[in-house]
Amino acid sequence: MNSAKPSYLTLSEQEWQDKIDAGLAMLEKCVLCPNNCGINRIAGKTGFCRTGFFPRIASAFAHTGEEPPISGYNGSGTIFFAGCTMRCIYCQNYPFSQLSLGRPVPLSFIKDKMLELQQKGCHNINFVTPTHVVPQLIIAVHEASKEGLSIPIVYNTSGYESTASLNLLDGIVDIYLTDLRYGSDESGQKYSGVGKYSQAAREAIKLMAQQTGQLRCNIEGIAEKGLIIRLLLLPGLLDELKDTIRFIAAELDFNPHISLMNQYFPTWKALDNPDMNATVGSDEFEQAFHLMRQYGLTNGWIQDTQQ
Ligand code: SF4
Structure with missing residues (x-):
């Protein structure tokens, strides 16, 4: 059971309305993420993320393979x-992220799905790849909270966030579960097709850290609030990962929980890319692990098998 009240249960109706109004305004000339497409999503136009107003859902289930405080014993909703x-050339979820799979749903469907997952005993609601539908999710969480939703919200993201969007989520998201993928903007452009990834993601992580602080769990070890950073070692990018580790150690005010992942395998367009059609050596992974220890980053997990 969770003991602390999720943040969103303390928002006033006025605070909800202000966030919803601000979110809808951002969708009208879409600036939800650093791609800044500027198109009217409310009118159904689509930009870089290929999504109009209605979110498309790829799947909804009790996930038992996330980090232990997220999945717990009943799963993460x-x-x-x-x-x-983003358009990562190595995306393992490319049928949903890059191809037009997944069906558009009304916001009431998302509301009902959250309540259903809570009813099943899930410890939290875990929005995966939510950046492009933040205002819609705020509306859905607001409606669900009126019907009894009372478990924490996990925001599970690539880290390519705008500060304006994160400000909307302040007081709604309890747990940020974020990647910090590249240590340079050049790699973000080259392998994910986006500008200024490193700059945007580093700013985003500092803001996430301010909003939620260090990971806190209840007596059963289930996450209630905080930040988890996922670091995936990519082929040829050990030096960038080392730079990322130094950034985390230098810029965050606490010792964050880090999920260090050695799960890369080439798929999707990476199979045609000489840099990314490769694997990561265990010696490189050990170097990353030792550097984290050297900088005192001792909280978290190592994931060295594919989920
Ligand atoms: S959320 Fe989509 S449409 Fe909006 S700025 Fe980002 S990529 Fe463009």
Whole structure:
């Protein structure tokens, strides 16, 4: 059981309305993410993320393979969105993130799905790839809270976030579960097709850290609030990962929980890319692990098998 009240249960009606109004305004000339497409999503136009107003859902289920405080013993109530603000050439979820799979749903469907996952005993609602549908999710969470939703919200993201969007989520998201994928903007452009990834993601992580602080769990070890950073070692990018580790150690005020992942395998367009059609050596992974220890980053997990 969770003991602390999720943040969103303390928002006033006025605070909800202000966030919803601000979110809808951002969708009208879409600036939800750093791609800044500027198109009217409310009118159904689509930009880089290939998503109009209605979110598309790839899957919804009790996920038992997330980090232990997220999945717990009953699973994390995962709602996986199709479309994405990035175009990673190695994306393992490319049928949903890059191809037009996943069906558009009304916001009431998302509300009902959250309540259903809570009813099943899930410890949290885990929005995966949610960046491009933040205002819609705020509306859905608001409606669900009126019907009894009372478990924490996990925001599970690539880290390519705008600060304006994160400000909307302040007081709604309890747990940020974010990637910090590249240590340079050049790699973000080259392998994910987006500008200024490193700059945007580093700013985003500092803001997430301010909003939620260090990971806190209840007596059963289930996450209630905080930040988890996922670091995936990519082929040829060990030096960038080392730079990322130094950034985390230098810029965050606490020792964050880090999920260090050695799960890369080439798929999708990476199979045609000489840099990414490769694997990561265990010696490189050990170097990353030792550097984290050297900088005192001792909280978290190592994931060295594919989920
Ligand atoms: S959320 Fe989509 S449409 Fe909006 S700025 Fe980002 S990529 Fe463009």
